[in-house]
Every structure is written in structure tokens, then in C-alpha cells.
Amino acid sequence: MQESKVQEDAQHYPHEQVEKKWRAYWQDHQLHKPDLDNPGDKLYTLVMFSYPSGDKLHCGHWYNFGPTDTWARYHRLQGKDVFEPMGFDAFGLPAENYAIQHGIHPHESTQANINYMRKQLREIGAMYDWRNEVDTSDPEYYQWTQWIFLQLYHMGLAYKKKSPVNWCPSCETVLANEQVIDGKCERCDTPVVKKNLEQWFFKITEYAEELLEGLDRIDWPEKTKAMQRHWIGKSVGAEILFPLAANEEQTIRAFTTRPDTIFGATYMVLAPEHPLVEDITTEEQQDLVRDYVEKADKTSDIERLAEDREKTGVFTGAYAINPFTEEKIPIWIADYVLYTYGTGAIMAVPAHDERDYEFAQTYQLSIREVISPDGESHGTDQCYTDYGMLLNSGEYSGMASQEAIKRIAEDCEARDIGRASVQYRLRDWLISRQRYWGAPIPIVYCDKCGTVPVPEDHLPVELPRDLDLRNTRGTGVAPLGHSDEFVNTSCPECGGTARREIDTMDTFVDSSWYFLRYVDAHYADGPWNPNRVSTWLPVDQYVGGAEHATMHLLYARFVIKALHDKGLLDFDEPFTRLVHQGVITKDGAKMSKSRGNTVSPDEFIEQYGSDIFRMYLMFMGPYEEGGDWSDKGIVGIDRFVNRIWRLVQSFSEFTKETCEDDTLLHIMHSTIKQVREDTESFKFNTALSRIMEYVNTLYKADETEIARENLETLVLLLAPFAPHFTEELWEMLGHSPSIFEQRIPEYAEQYLQRSTVDMVVQVNGKVRDTFDIAADSSEEEIKQAAMSLEKIQNYIDGKDVVKTIVIPGRLINLVVK
RNA sequence: GGGCGGGUGGCGGAAUUGGCAGACGCGCUAGAUUUAGGAUCUAGUUCCCGUAAGGGAGUGGGGGUUCAAGUCCCCCCUCGCCCACCA
Numbered sequence: 001m002q003e004s005k006v007q008e009d010a011q012h013y014p015h016e017q018v019e020k021k022w023r024a025y026w027q028d029h030q031l032h033k034p035d036l037d038n039p040g041d042k043l044y045t046l047v048m049f050s051y052p053s054g055d056k057l058h059c060g061h062w063y064n065f066g067p068t069d070t071w072a073r074y075h076r077l078q079g080k081d082v083f084e085p086m087g088f089d090a091f092g093l094p095a096e097n098y099a100i101q102h103g104i105h106p107h108e109s110t111q112a113n114i115n116y117m118r119k120q121l122r123e124i125g126a127m128y129d130w131r132n133e134v135d136t137s138d139p140e141y142y143q144w145t146q147w148i149f150l151q152l153y154h155m156g157l158a159y160k161k162k163s164p165v166n167w168c169p170s171c172e173t174v175l176a177n178e179q180v181i182d183g184k185c186e187r188c189d190t191p192v193v194k195k196n197l198e199q200w201f202f203k204i205t206e207y208a209e210e211l212l213e214g215l216d217r218i219d220w221p222e223k224t225k226a227m228q229r230h231w232i233g234k235s236v237g238a239e240i241l242f243p244l245a246a247n248e249e250q251t252i253r254a255f256t257t258r259p260d261t262i263f264g265a266t267y268m269v270l271a272p273e274h275p276l277v278e279d280i281t282t283e284e285q286q287d288l289v290r291d292y293v294e295k296a297d298k299t300s301d302i303e304r305l306a307e308d309r310e311k312t313g314v315f316t317g318a319y320a321i322n323p324f325t326e327e328k329i330p331i332w333i334a335d336y337v338l339y340t341y342g343t344g345a346i347m348a349v350p351a352h353d354e355r356d357y358e359f360a361q362t363y364q365l366s367i368r369e370v371i372s373p374d375g376e377s378h379g380t381d382q383c384y385t386d387y388g389m390l391l392n393s394g395e396y397s398g399m400a401s402q403e404a405i406k407r408i409a410e411d412c413e414a415r416d417i418g419r420a421s422v423q424y425r426l427r428d429w430l431i432s433r434q435r436y437w438g439a440p441i442p443i444v445y446c447d448k449c450g451t452v453p454v455p456e457d458h459l460p461v462e463l464p465r466d467l468d469l470r471n472t473r474g475t476g477v478a479p480l481g482h483s484d485e486f487v488n489t490s491c492p493e494c495g496g497t498a499r500r501e502i503d504t505m506d507t508f509v510d511s512s513w514y515f516l517r518y519v520d521a522h523y524a525d526g527p528w529n530p531n532r533v534s535t536w537l538p539v540d541q542y543v544g545g546a547e548h549a550t551m552h553l554l555y556a557r558f559v560i561k562a563l564h565d566k567g568l569l570d571f572d573e574p575f576t577r578l579v580h581q582g583v584i585t586k587d588g589a590k591m592s593k594s595r596g597n598t599v600s601p602d603e604f605i606e607q608y609g610s611d612i613f614r615m616y617l618m619f620m621g622p623y624e625e626g627g628d629w630s631d632k633g634i635v636g637i638d639r640f641v642n643r644i645w646r647l648v649q650s651f652s653e654f655t656k657e658t659c660e661d662d663t664l665l666h667i668m669h670s671t672i673k674q675v676r677e678d679t680e681s682f683k684f685n686t687a688l689s690r691i692m693e694y695v696n697t698l699y700k701a702d703e704t705e706i707a708r709e710n711l712e713t714l715v716l717l718l719a720p721f722a723p724h725f726t727e728e729l730w731e732m733l734g735h736s737p738s739i740f741e742q743r744i745p746e747y748a749e750q751y752l753q754r755s756t757v758d759m760v761v762q763v764n765g766k767v768r769d770t771f772d773i774a775a776d777s778s779e780e781e782i783k784q785a786a787m788s789l790e791k792i793q794n795y796i797d798g799k800d801v802v803k804t805i806v807i808p809g810r811l812i813n814l815v816v817k
Numbered sequence: 818g819g820g821c822g823g824g825u826g827g828c829g830g831a832a833u834u835g836g837c838a839g840a841c842g843c844g845c846u847a848g849a850u851u852u853a854g855g856a857u858c859u860a861g862u863u864c865c866c867g868u869a870a871g872g873g874a875g876u877g878g879g880g881g882u883u884c885a886a887g888u889c890c891c892c893c894c895u896c897g898c899c900c901a902c903c904a
Contacts, residue, residue: 636842689841
């Protein structure tokens with residue numbers, strides 16, 4: 001048994017020993033460490049850094065990191081100075097929750113996890129530059145996260161305000177809009193409730209327009225750009241003032257994208273939270289209105305979001321004046337109007353808005369048609385929401401919608417009853433978190449001086465270490481509030497007693513600038529090394545999950561734009577090119593512990609090695625779509641690798657240095673071309689299949705024709721995919737390491753052309769035969785050759801060839817009658 | 818409800834953008850090798866009829882444009898993701 005195992009191993013590629021050998025070599029020779037101060041042709045390749053959870057690296061990590069390293073290595077083989085850093089997004093709730101459960105300090109558990117993950121990350125065999133590892137929970141790092149907060153504060157982009165915010169009762173913290181999914185906490189799925197709290201925000205809304213505009217300048221997936229555009233949600237329209245009938249001095253501001261429908265505004269609706277509600281409600285309606293407001297307040301987002309929910313509302317008893325028709329129109333309140341969007345009040349045009357139509361029907365409000373396709377009346381049995389021609393609209397009747405929109409907005413402005421206006425769906429970024437494991441917000445409250453920013457030279461505001469987090473839960477006070485040592489401080493301005501802000505920052509603040517830190521992760525004189533940042537940034541290629549489309553990827557763009565406006569950066573888009581890796585599923589479902597369908601990479605790496613594991617991930621399917629994991633599929637890659645292993649072993653001596661066989665040359669050069677194109681564009685699956693075809697060709701070729709050149713080309717093309725394996729093969733071929741000091745082969749146009757081509761003959765569009773012909777044959781020669789084929793004769797005999805289509809080098813189609 | 822993607826053999830997936838559908842891999846079948854198994858090599862493998870030669874059908878369904886459609890156009894079914902009362 002043991003003996004046969006040894007024999008077997010002699011045939012089989014010894015992955016374990018080879019991978020160990022080359023990882024040690026790379027490390028000893030400092031191989032993948034670019035000169036960061038004076039790079040040649042630089043390439044900054046970045047993957048989204050990972051959260052150091054207690055788990056091992058999972059398939060998702062591998063799928064993000066392995067193929068990206070392949071892409072980076074491919075560019076290394078083109079002579080680029082590739083910078084590929086790695087670090088840890090180490091702050092966050094899971095570490096804190098784990099700490100509470102197990103009584104371990106989050107710092108301890110996080111460091112333990114980082115140590116473990118770092119070891120695993122080395123097994124990938126990627127070109128990570130560990131000199132510049134980043135740990136966002138290290139004061140060395142987070143002092144600069146706090147510094148960035150201060151920059152935004154001084155720019156007026158960080159402010160505190162009291163407003164209804166999303167509160168997760170289970171996590172005991174507020175959440176940003178982006179972190180609420182279907183009314184539930186993104187992390188724990190607990191329904192989110194509204195709380196009126198004073199919180200810190202970043203004024204991302206001030207950058208709405210720039211964030212939209214910048215999308216046109218970056219090479220990102222269209223889908224992601226569309227998501228960001230939609231999230232920002234720009235609407236162009238007008239704000240129109242509606243005077244109250246009871247007191248014409250007082251007005252209600254309504255935003256509309258359809259000022260052309262103003263003559264059809266037969267009632268108004270305020271959001272229940274609207275401050276005017278209390279003022280205008282008449283005595284008779286007061287009880288009804290109060291009940292409704294109270295009920296709306298209690299209604300959770302989930303209920304409000306419920307599908308086909310009937311529209312409800314109540315009449316306030318008050319009336320407004322439509323400034324164009326001069327009619328008195330009733331003012332209602334209803335929760336289908338959102339206080340957080342636009343002005344929190346709408347002019348309702350039931351004839352031309354589905355929601356208003358539904359509401360008007362329920363409450364018997366009048367519906368007036370003011371737009372139709374042709375300007376003729378078609379009645380109000382249906383709601384017509386398209387643009388068209390105005391009717392029943394006074395002097396504007398007969399005008400086209402687009403024209404009327406402009407004119408009415410202008411006229412509003414002239415009459416001082418409104419103006420053209422743009423609204424965005426985007427809300428300011430709520431960055432306060434009532435949790436411990438994050439960067440403290442560097443603010444101090446002084447009775448005399450008020451809100452005072454911590455001076456830059458007092459940073460970092462360090463987290464207190466001696467806090468037992470278990471005693472802070474459920475107290476209604478954020479954890480840092482339980483540390484007197486932390487809270488009590490002196491005012492940086494007057495020196496008097498003061499209290500520190502006890503909230504910490506959203507971890508998305510940490511990750512909104514880490515890629516600046518990477519180029520000199522231990523730089524002491526500032527958040528980043530300015531020379532290196534201007535050399536290396538922006539990131540040339542960013543790779544990460546699509547789930548960050550409207551979170552991390554939006555926040556990072558905002559922070560960079562703000563820092564750019566402050567004159568601190570000479571670029572304003574952080575990621576020039578972006579690719580999302582797909583999701584690896586198991587049995588069609590997303591892998592998760594709760595489903596019990598996770599695949600542990602470790603098991604497969606032990607059996608096959610990391611090269612084979614990463615290659616299988618790449619071979620499974622298109623990188624941006626992911627694929628379904630199959631335990632069996634990986635053996636195909638294992639066989640492929642061993643076929644190459646035996647091939648190279650059997651050619652210790654070559655009869656030829658360079659290839660002389662025409663067919664082999666042609667195949668080799670077209671393989672080079674296709675593999676290069678596919679690897680460059682993240683089509684790893686087809687790149688690998690091209691290499692497999694090439695290997696199959698070599699197996700079938702006359703072995704005296706196989707030259708050293710053929711095998712070296714194979715090994716070089718494969719190198720980005722299987723770095724350890726190909727280093728070994730390169731050495732077996734008599735070269736000194738490292739293969740990554742080599743250049744990827746170039747293809748020569750002359751070998752892509754062939755002297756004869758295979759042509760298909762179709763008769764009436766159906767394939768009937770094929771034949772070989774000289775590549776430079778004329779159409780007439782091709783036609784003659786095709787028609788003289790015996791099989792073709794049978795089809796055209798006695799018939800007229802009415803048309804002939806020749807696609808040179810591909811096919812000829814004979815149309816017969 | 819809106820926006821964006823998809824639907825191709827037993828399976829994962831390929832198809833110079835309109836030009837031989839099913840590359841490559843898994844699985845399966847047969848043969849070689851082997852004491853046997855495994856491994857390896859060779860051949861085959863969309864489906865239907867046929868021993869074969871050959872013929873027919875075929876990319877979710879239906880219609881269309883074209884010499885030629887997986888690819889373009891129209892209608893429908895279906896799955897996935899994102900946003901969901903955004904005025």
C-alpha cells in the first residue's frame with residue numbers, strides 16, 4: 001500500500017512541497033515588493049479588504065483574491081510595477097458582539113483573527129506587499145480617520161442634527177439609510193424603528209451632482225453606475241408656493257417634476273410629520289388628524305413598505321389656493337407623502353399621477369384632466385401619466401408638456417411664487433454609531449464653548465481599554481459613556497471641564513480612505529504619504545463584491561471628492577476601473593453557515609494545492625457571474641495540471657529550440673493572442689480553456705516537432721494562474737527563478753494567418769459540406785471549388801443557383817431554386 | 818410597480834457580435850494498459866430515426882426581418898438582482 005503510494009507520487013505533481021518552496025523563495029527574495037517611491041510603469045491593483053472574523057477564509061474571499069492576483073501577475077509579466085496590498089477592516093459590530101458573548105476584549109479577538117487570516121492569506125500565494133498592511137482598528141490608523149472627520153468638519157461637511165433616524169433595537173445603534181434593507185437591519189435582520197435623535201452626519205448630499213457627473217468618467221460596470229445614479233435619484237422640476245386660503249401670507253412649498261400639470265392640482269397632501277400640520281388643522285378635524293399622525297408615527301417602515309397597501313389619509317379642514325387656477329383646494333395629510341423627500345408636501349394631480357389618482361378615488365376628490373396625447377379631452381376613467389399636450393390650462397392650453405414645464409417654472413419665478421428646482425433622493429450619511437468598536441468621533445462638548453473639535457495634535461482620541469462591554473448593554477447609554485476616564489476631559493479651547501462625544505464612527509468611514517494609506521501604511525507625518533499618493537493613486541483596478549454599490553463605493557467617492565476640494569488630493573475619483581466578482585453558490589444557493597452549505601477552501605487546498613483551487617474557481621464560469629461549486633469539477637483542473645507536469649518532465653531534452661511546424665506555430669500564436677486578451681479582460685474561464693486546448697494539441701503532436709519554445713510559452717501563459725506550479729516548471733526547463741521576472745510571450749501576426757482555410761458550404765443556409773482552399777482564393781475560385789464538390793452536386797443538380805454569398809475564410813452559401 | 822441582467826446537452830459553461838451551435842471541463846460509453854482497483858492513454862458522447870451511409874429536429878414559447886438568427890425586431894412565459902408610494 002505504502003509502496004504503491006510512493007510510485008504514484010512520482011507521477012503526480014507534488015503540490016505541497018512545491019508551493020511551500022516557492023512561497024519561501026518569494027519571501028526570501030523580497031520578490032513582489034515594488035519600489036514605491038520610484039516605480040516604473042505602475043499598476044495599483046486592489047481588492048476590497050476583508051473583515052477579520054473568527055472564520056477562516058471562505059470561498060468568497062478566495063474568489064475575490066485569487067483571480068485578482070492572477071490579473072495582477074499577468075501585468076507583472078508585462079513589466080508593470082504592480083502594487084497589491086492587503087489589510088483588515090478591523091472595526092465593527094461582530095467583533096464587539098463576540099467580545100460581549102465571550103468576555104474577550106474586541107482588540108484581543110480581532111488581533112487573533114488577523115494573525116490567523118494573515119497566515120491563510122499567504123497560502124494564496126498572491127503578491128501582497130505585507131510591508132504596507134493596514135489595520136483600521138490600530139490607533140496608528142484611526143487617528144487619521146479622526147483627522148479626516150475633522151477636515152470634513154472644518155469644511156462644513158460634518159454636522160450634528162436631531163432628526164428621525166433608523167434605530168436597530170438589537171444592535172442598539174442607529175444605521176445609515178444605506179444599511180437598512182427592506183426596513184430591516186442589514187446585519188441582524190431586526191426591524192428598524194424610527195427614533196428622534198441627535199446624530200452626526202456627513203453632508204454627502206452636497207456632492208450629489210459631482211457624484212453623478214464623475215460616473216461618466218470612470219470605467220465601472222454599467223449596472224453599478226446605474227445603481228448609484230438611482231440611489232442619488234436626481235429629479236428636475238419646480239417648487240411652487242401655495243398660499244393658505246385662511247392666511248395668504250403663509251404658504252406651503254410643494255415640489256413637483258410636472259409643473260405642466262399645475263392646472264390639475266385639485267388638492268394638496270402634507271406628510272404627517274410636516275410641521276405645518278399642527279398650525280393649519282381646523283378645530284373640527286383636530287382629533288382625526290392627531291390620531292392619524294400618531295398612528296403614522298408608530299407605523300414601522302416594514303408596514304409602510306408593505307405591498308398593495310391601501311392609501312390612507314385625513315382632511316385637515318384647511319384649504320390652499322392653487323396659484324394658477326386660483327381655486328380653493330383642500331389640504332390633506334397622508335403617509336404616502338414622505339417627509340424626507342422634496343419638501344414633504346405635494347400638489348396632488350389625480351388625473352396624471354397614479355398615487356394621487358388612487359387617493360382621489362378613495363376619498364372622492366375631484367379629478368381634472370389637463371394633459372392628453374393630442375390636447376383633446378379623453379376623460380378621467382384612466383390616469384394618464386405620460387407627457388402630452390395641455391388642455392384646461394388657461395393660456396398654456398395647447399402647449400406640449402416639455403415646453404409647459406419650462407414656461408410654468410419661469411412664470412412662477414417671475415410671479416415670485418416658486419422656482420425651478422432639483423431634488424435628490426440621496427440623504428446625508430449618518431455616521432454616528434452607539435457602539436464601542438469603532439473610531440471615536442473627535443468632538444468635545446464644553447458648557448462654555450459648545451461643540452469643539454479635538455485639535456489635530458491631540459489625536460488619536462483613543463478607545464479606553466478597561467471597559468467591560470457586558471455592563472453597557474441595554475442601559476440606553478452608548479458604551480463609551482460608561483467610561484468616566486474617557487468622557488471627562490478638558491475643553492481644548494477654554495481648558496474648562498468638558499465631555500467627549502461618546503459615539504463612534506460608522507466603519508464605512510474607515511474604509512473610505514484606506515487605499516490612500518496603503519502606499520505607505522506606517523507614514524507618521526500625515527494620513528498618507530503625499531508623494532506616493534500622487535505617484536500611485538488613483539487605484540487602477542479595484543475588485544470587490546457588487547453589494548457595496550451604494551455603500552462603500554459611494555462613500556469612498558464622496559470622501560475623496562471632499563479631500564480633493566480641500567486641495568489635499570490631485571484626483572477626485574478613487575477607482576479608475578472596477579470589476580465585481582460574482583458569487584460562488586453551492587447547490588444554487590448562496591453559501592452560508594445557517595444553510596450549512598459552505599465549502600471550506602482548506603480541505604481542497606490540502607488535497608490539490610492553492611494553484612489548482614484558484615484555477616478551478618476561475619474555470620467554473622465567467623468571473624463577474626460566479627458559479628455553482630461542484631466538488632467533482634476540480635479534478636478536471638487537477639488532471640490538467642498533471643498533464644502539463646508529465647509533459648514538461650518528458651521533455652528534459654529537446655530536439656528543437658524553436659518551433660518549426662506550421663500548424664503548431666499557428667496554434668501557439670493564436671493561443672497567446674486569446675489567452676492574453678481573455679486574461680486582460682477578466683475572462684479567466686476561457687483563457688484557461690485556451691491553454692487546455694493548447695495542451696491537448698501538444699499531446700497529439702508529433703513529439704519530435706515539439707520545441708522548447710512550445711513548452712516555455714505554455715508555462716509563461718499559465719504563470720499568472722498557477723504561480724507556484726509554473727515557477728517549478730520554469731526551473732525544470734533549466735531557468736533560474738523567478739518566472740515573474742520574465743515577459744509574457746507576444747504573438748506574431750504572420751502566424752495567425754494560415755495558407756489554407758477550412759470553408760463551410762451551405763446550400764439554402766444548411767451546412768452540406770466543408771473543404772480546404774488557399775486563403776487568398778478569389779470568390780470565383782471558392783464558388784467553383786464549392787460547386788464541384790460531389791455532395792454539393794447532389795443538392796444543386798438541375799437547379800438554378802440564384803445567389804451566392806461568400807464570406808472569405810468562413811463559408812459560402814449557395815441559394816438555389 | 819420601476820430599473821437592470823439572465824434562460825443554450827445529463828451538468829458547469831463556449832460561440833470574431835449576424836456566418837459550421839455545443840469550444841473547454843465534469844459525467845458517461847467503449848477500447849488499450851493493469852493481477853485487480855485507481856491512475857493514465859485513445860476514441861466517442863445535443864436529441865430523434867437508421868447497423869451504417871445518411872436524414873430530420875434543435876439555443877424558454879410564439880411570430881417577424883435576412884441568403885444566413887443563440888445573436889436583430891415584436892409579443893408572451895420564466896428566473897435572478899437592485900430600488901421600491903421619491904411627487
